[in-house]
Amino acid sequence: MAQTPLISSFFISIMTYAINAEFYSSMDHMTGLIFSKREFISSFKHYIRAEETHVDKLKSCLQVFEKISGEIPADPEKHISNPLTAYKFVRKLRSAWKTLEEVAQMSPSKGFLDALPEKSQHFPGDKDIDGVALGLLRLQETYRLNPERMRGGGLPKLRTLEPPDPDESFHIATMAHQKHKTLLAFLWGQDALKQLDEGKTAVVTKKEVLYFLSPLAFQMGELPLALQLTEELLKLDPYDFSVLHYLTYYQKVMQSVQRWNETQPTARLDTVMADENRNTYEALCRGEANGMQMTPRRQRALSCRYSTGGGNPRLLYGPIKEEDEWDHPQITRYHNFLSDKEIDTIKRLSRAKLRRAMVLDKETGQKLASEDRVSKSAWLSEEEDPVISRVNQRIADIVGLDMQTAEMLQIANYGIGGQYEPHHDSKLANDTEFVTVGGRIATTLIYMTDVEVGGATVFPILGAALKPQKGSAVFWYNLLKNGKEDDRTLHAACPVFVGSKWVANKWIRARGQEFRRPCALAEVD
Numbered sequence: 001m002a003q004t005p006l007i008s009s010f011f012i013s014i015m016t017y018a019i020n021a022e023f024y025s026s027m028d029h030m031t032g033l034i035f036s037k038r039e040f041i042s043s044f045k046h047y048i049r050a051e052e053t054h055v056d057k058l059k060s061c062l063q064v065f066e067k068i069s070g071e072i073p074a075d076p077e078k079h080i081s082n083p084l085t086a087y088k089f090v091r092k093l094r095s096a097w098k099t100l101e102e103v104a105q106m107s108p109s110k111g112f113l114d115a116l117p118e119k120s121q122h123f124p125g126d127k128d129i130d131g132v133a134l135g136l137l138r139l140q141e142t143y144r145l146n147p148e149r150m151r152g153g154g155l156p157k158l159r160t161l162e163p164p165d166p167d168e169s170f171h172i173a174t175m176a177h178q179k180h181k182t183l184l185a186f187l188w189g190q191d192a193l194k195q196l197d198e199g200k201t202a203v204v205t206k207k208e209v210l211y212f213l214s215p216l217a218f219q220m221g222e223l224p225l226a227l228q229l230t231e232e233l234l235k236l237d238p239y240d241f242s243v244l245h246y247l248t249y250y251q252k253v254m255q256s257v258q259r260w261n262e263t264q265p266t267a268r269l270d271t272v273m274a275d276e277n278r279n280t281y282e283a284l285c286r287g288e289a290n291g292m293q294m295t296p297r298r299q300r301a302l303s304c305r306y307s308t309g310g311g312n313p314r315l316l317y318g319p320i321k322e323e324d325e326w327d328h329p330q331i332t333r334y335h336n337f338l339s340d341k342e343i344d345t346i347k348r349l350s351r352a353k354l355r356r357a358m359v360l361d362k363e364t365g366q367k368l369a370s371e372d373r374v375s376k377s378a379w380l381s382e383e384e385d386p387v388i389s390r391v392n393q394r395i396a397d398i399v400g401l402d403m404q405t406a407e408m409l410q411i412a413n414y415g416i417g418g419q420y421e422p423h424h425d426s427k428l429a430n431d432t433e434f435v436t437v438g439g440r441i442a443t444t445l446i447y448m449t450d451v452e453v454g455g456a457t458v459f460p461i462l463g464a465a466l467k468p469q470k471g472s473a474v475f476w477y478n479l480l481k482n483g484k485e486d487d488r489t490l491h492a493a494c495p496v497f498v499g500s501k502w503v504a505n506k507w508i509r510a511r512g513q514e515f516r517r518p519c520a521l522a523e524v525d
């Protein structure tokens with residue numbers, strides 16, 4: 001079939017993006033969808049053209065049949081009783097039928113339709129829609145945005161986006177409800193209702209939205225609102241008994257409570273969100289608490305210099321620019337650590353290997369995908385490309401640690417609202433390597449992209465927020481000199497708001513560093 005090579009080339013070209021059929025947790029894979037969509041459109045057009053040609057062939061078959069039947073005179077019996085005519089007639093009919101069979105077998109639908117189930121794996125599924133909606137909700141919570149601001153009212157970077165329609169707002173509302181984010185569920189539901197009232201067309205009906213909203217308003221303690229919404233429902237269907245039941249119930253509660261709050265939930269957004277989510281991590285992500293524990297004197301003492309890694313010959317002629325990000329514990333940033341070309345190579349090597357990053361379930365000890373860590377990651381070994389060994393060597397030269405026991409380079413690409421909740425790199429459950437190579441003494445985190453909005457690495461105990469800066473690397477010790485875990489190194493990756501965030505992690509192990517970073521009894525960094 002003519003279209004088969006095209007269709008299969010389409011599959012091959014998107015294979016790299018579709019290996020584990022989940023797109024939202026990696027911005028790179030989301031981008032891949034744009035390309036796969038374009039290629040699909042072209043093969044789809046090709047298929048339609050093939051169908052049109054096929055229909056033309058079927059039409060000519062029909063014409064042959066019509067012609068044969070047109071040749072039959074008024075008295076068919078007499079006509080067919082002539083053996084020669086009968087012979088001719090049967091022959092023509094048989095030939096027409098054979099042609100029809102051949103044409104029917106050539107139908108392009110078969111190849112195309114048979115390929116559909118496989119093709120669906122290469123396109124986003126319901127899981128992706130839900131995942132993106134959850135990402136949006138996470139961004140709203142972290143950056144404190146109501147639906148109006150999410151629509152671009154508050155953030156110029158979002159202004160160009162097509163705002164959600166009533167069905168989309170309602171879907172986000174139901175996702176929020178599933179995750180017990182009642183206020184957000186209400187606000188998105190309210191957004192859908194507003195749009196329906198403005199006359200926007202949608203699949204979801206006003207009745208469905210009101211059914212969703214009224215118990216939510218009740219749950220939030222907004223009795224007058226619950227009553228008002230229920231009354232509106234009743235206007236739509238005065239004989240709906242369950243609505244009548246709710247109405248009586250709310251009225252009774254109202255009478256007994258006697259006092260109620262006039263405040264609209266939108267006005268309370270800040271206070272409710274603040275109660276639920278006010279923690280340093282989110283405040284740091286919003287850029288509010290940066291440096292909160294750093295006195296001006298300490299801040300002034302932070303400096304920046306050129307370093308040769310203590311006289312390392314490889315750095316003598318090309319020293320690295322080193323900048324203090326924090327003093328105790330020390331967090332150092334190395335500028336121009338990777339070149340753009342090296343970054344491109346690392347991205348290229350990892351692209352096809354990216355898999356959803358897993359976290360360990362504390363109770364079962366099993367690895368699972370979690371909203372705590374929305375990214376895809378891949379491991380790269382030195383054998384894969386000289387760039388990888390160069391990166392490892394560079395880290396060794398700069399920080400002066402032994403890399404023989406270090407882990408492979410881990411590459412991560414974050415998805416929509418991609419984040420990593422506060423964690424200690426040294427707290428590794430099921431660390432099978434621990435006995436032979438020791439704990440994760442230090443982390444080198446390399447930023448491979450700038451991130452337009454969001455995506456900082458924050459240290460909630462310290463109050464430090466590090467902005468991703470393409471090509472730079474940050475380094476810190478996770479373990480104190482006495483070998484114990486340094487609690488203060490608790491850190492998190494803030495949700496990415498706008499942009500694609502790529503990082504590389506190099507975790508250095510304790511074994512082999514005994515003489516490079518001598519241990520001490522004191523609990524110092």
Ligand SMILES: O=C(O)CCC(=O)C(=O)O
Pocket residue numbers: 412420425445455456457491492493494503505
């Ligand atoms: O991406 C970041 O900013 C931090 C990533 C991180 O902490 C990790 O992967 O362990």
Ligand SMILES: [Fe+2]
Pocket residue numbers: 423424425491
């Ligand atoms: Fe980490």
